[in-house]
Amino acid sequence: MKTCTFVTGNPNKVIEVTAILGDTIPIRTLALDLPEIQGSLEEIARDKCRRATQIVDGPVIVEDSALEFYAMNSLPGPYIKYFLEALGNDGLNKLLAPYEDKSADAVCTFAYSSGPDHVPIVFQGRLHGTIVPARGPPVFGWEPIFEHQGETLAEMAHEKKNNLSHRYQALCKFREWLAHSTIDQDPSTRGE
Numbered sequence: 001m002k003t004c005t006f007v008t009g010n011p012n013k014v015i016e017v018t019a020i021l022g023d024t025i026p027i028r029t030l031a032l033d034l035p036e037i038q039g040s041l042e043e044i045a046r047d048k049c050r051r052a053t054q055i056v057d058g059p060v061i062v063e064d065s066a067l068e069f070y071a072m073n074s075l076p077g078p079y080i081k082y083f084l085e086a087l088g089n090d091g092l093n094k095l096l097a098p099y100e101d102k103s104a105d106a107v108c109t110f111a112y113s114s115g116p117d118h119v120p121i122v123f124q125g126r127l128h129g130t131i132v133p134a135r136g137p138p139v140f141g142w143e144p145i146f147e148h149q150g151e152t153l154a155e156m157a158h159e160k161k162n163n164l165s166h167r168y169q170a171l172c173k174f175r176e177w178l179a180h181s182t183i184d185q186d187p188s189t190r191g192e
């Protein structure tokens with residue numbers, strides 16, 4: 001396939017996507033923080049993808065990450081970036097203090113398009129966990145407070161995270177789709 005441009009303003013996403021995909025898909029990155037609409041995770045990712053196709057010549061992929069608290073009807077969801085900036089990991093813990101249920105899902109939604117005339121296609125991955133007081137190095141977002149099977153993502157070895165994460169699961173679906181698609185012939189026929 002043609003080289004696909006991953007458009008993101010987040011260098012940690014680049015590190016993970018590059019590590020997960022290895023050399024299975026030719027990827028280059030463009031560091032750009034695209035505007036994000038309000039809406040469902042799929043709507044946000046598709047809209048971001050359409051904006052990316054206006055800027056990049058050739059196939060593009062974008063990603064939107066969400067953190068859904070069960071006790072709060074899936075909020076903060078796609079707005080986690082702003083909650084994290086405003087409250088920090090400690091504040092996110094305090095948000096859940098009144099609730100017994102501390103469970104959460106990390107959700108990663110990729111959208112791919114081969115150009116401005118094509119409908120973006122969405123691939124989503126989900127990781128279940130529990131929100132806990134911060135443990136581990138605070139390198140990437142809310143990793144220190146998201147516990148999965150006894151370890152926070154910040155405590156987890158990178159290789160382990162990259163083999164089970166929400167991002168890994170979404171990229172497996174993307175890879176699978178690419179392996180079976182007739183993308184070079186008519187990708188728009190496969191849009192949703």
Ligand SMILES: O=c1[nH]c(=O)c2ncn([C@@H]3O[C@H](COP(=O)(O)OP(=O)(O)OP(=O)(O)O)[C@@H](O)[C@H]3O)c2[nH]1
Pocket residue numbers: 007008009010013032033034036063064065066080081082084140141142143144153167
């Ligand atoms: O601990 C984490 N482990 C992860 O695996 C992860 N993935 C995303 N995030 C954070 O969640 C927000 C998503 O917002 P987001 O999807 O809009 O990303 P972004 O604006 O940073 O980049 P982009 O939109 O340009 O791609 C941002 O604060 C990201 O730092 C993560 N934190």
Ligand SMILES: [Mg+2]
Pocket residue numbers: 034036081
């Ligand atoms: Mg963003």
